[in-house]
Amino acid sequence: xxxxxxxxxxxxxxxxxxxxxxxxxxxxxxxxxxxxxxxxxxxxxxxxxxxxxxxxxxxxxxxxxxxxxxxxxxxxxxxxxxxxxxxxxxxxxxxxxxxxxxxxxxxxxxxxxxxxxxxxxxxxxxxxxxxxxxxxxxxxxxxxxxxxxxxxxxxxxxxxxxxxxx
Numbered sequence: 110x111x112x113x114x115x116x117x118x119x120x121x122x123x124x125x126x127x128x129x130x131x132x133x134x135x136x137x138x139x140x141x142x143x144x145x146x147x148x149x150x151x152x153x154x155x156x157x158x159x160x161x162x163x164x165x166x167x168x169x170x171x172x173x174x175x176x177x178x179x180x181x182x183x184x185x186x187x188x189x190x191x192x193x194x195x196x197x198x199x200x201x202x203x204x205x206x207x208x209x210x211x212x213x214x215x216x217x218x219x220x221x222x223x224x225x226x227x228x229x230x231x232x233x234x235x236x237x238x239x240x241x242x243x244x245x246x247x248x249x250x251x252x253x254x255x256x257x258x259x260x261x262x263x264x265x266x267x268x269x270x271x272x273x274x275x
Contacts, residue, residue, distance in 0.1 A: 151216060
C-alpha cells in the first residue's frame with residue numbers, strides 16, 4: 110500500500126495523533142491493487158531443499174495474499190539449465206498463485222559454467238553455451254519474445270527488464 114500523508118503544518122501531539130489515525134486507516138483499508146515480488150529462487154533440479162522452500166513460500170503467499178493480481182519472479186530463478194526450469198515450472202503448476210511474470214538474473218545465465226557432465230566449473234566457460242542460448246531458453250520457457258516486456262494489469266503498467274547478455 111502506498112499512501113501520502115499530508116502532515117504539512119501539523120505539529121507536536123496533533124502530528125502524533127494524525128499519524129496514528131492515518132496508520133489505523135491504512136491497516137483497515139482494502140488495497141486497490143495487490144501484487145507480490147519474489148526474488149532469488151535459485152531452483153536447481155537436483156536440489157530438493159530449494160524446491161521445498163519455494164513450495165512453502167507459494168503456500169504461505171497464497172494464504173496471506175489470495176487476492177494478489179500478479180506474482181513477479183525477479184531474477185536468479187534457476188541456475189540456467191533446462192532441467193532447472195522444468196523443476197520451477199512444475200512447482201508453479203502444482204501450487205495456486207497469481208499470474209506470474211519473470212525476469213532474468215545473472216544465475217539464469219549459469220549454463221555457461223556447466224560442463225558436459227552437468228557439473229559446474231566456474232574456472233572456464235562452456236564454449237557450447239552463451240548468453241543468446243540462455244535468453245532463448247528463458248524466453249521459450251516463459252513464452253516471451255524477448256527478455257524484457259511490458260504488462261498492463263487493471264490499468265497499471267509494469268515494465269519487466271532483464272539483461273540480454275552475461
